Amino acid sequence: MKWKNYLIMFIMLFVIWLLLNNSLEKEIVLLGLGISLVLPFLLCGKCEVFTNLNLSPKAILYSFLFLFTFLIELVKSNFDVARRVLSPSLPINPGIVEVKTKLKSKIGRVILADSITLTPGTLTLELIDDSIFVHWIDVQSVDVQESTKLIVSNFEKYLEVMYG
């Protein structure tokens, strides 16, 4: 499974190199190819980050769907915060709630926590085993299952396919 880590790291480094250089000249592409081939072997002796990444076509389709959902939620969250900030009565109802995740892999949990932070009114405070403690600007439910449904399940269905 180690090869998958090397391969993904190589692709990422190479793509970032190309984007930064913004040209397809022969020397630049060859230099980037060489560096991004060598670097994973130097730096990534025990990388396990991508071991659980699923590379089936369905998973790739779901990553795009996830990105799309995520962008919509990001825009929604911004308008939500703008509305709260601008209304004179400051309609907030904050609290810290606990939600549970079904994801097993570390990278999946990290991406879930980050997505929660960037979606409307929620901010991840702590991740202990399978429970995530979330600061919610407008608490709608203190029940673990209910808040899990409201906060997590939107992203979890995609991440489950991508990372398991």
Next chain:
Amino acid sequence: MDTNLLEIIGGFIAIAGSIFLLLGSIGLYRMPDAYNRIQAGTKASTLGTILSLVGLFFIFPSWFGKFMVLILFVLITNPVSSHVLARAAYFIKVPLTKLTQVDKWKEHRDIDESRKAHLRKVKIQKEGE
């Protein structure tokens, strides 16, 4: 499409971005406690920065790659930094606002503490025997 029109479109998108950044800073001023301030700051600044960069892309189309990398880094680092700030604030006991409804994490930590205290007691008893 001629360059001027693209520049105007880019300018409008960048202005929309800066409006979000402005709203974020108003939020920093109006929110009652550290956690709500972090909430307002993170969300508004993420979309604000992204929109400003998209606007710049319309003005300098040849820098597409650099803007993509910048947006990617903003998307990765913004939630992580705000999460770490909020977590640190909680650990040094920055008070939550009076409006706060519920604090499940404190309950969780209290349970943890009492369990540890119980284990310590059992251990001392065993050593005593």
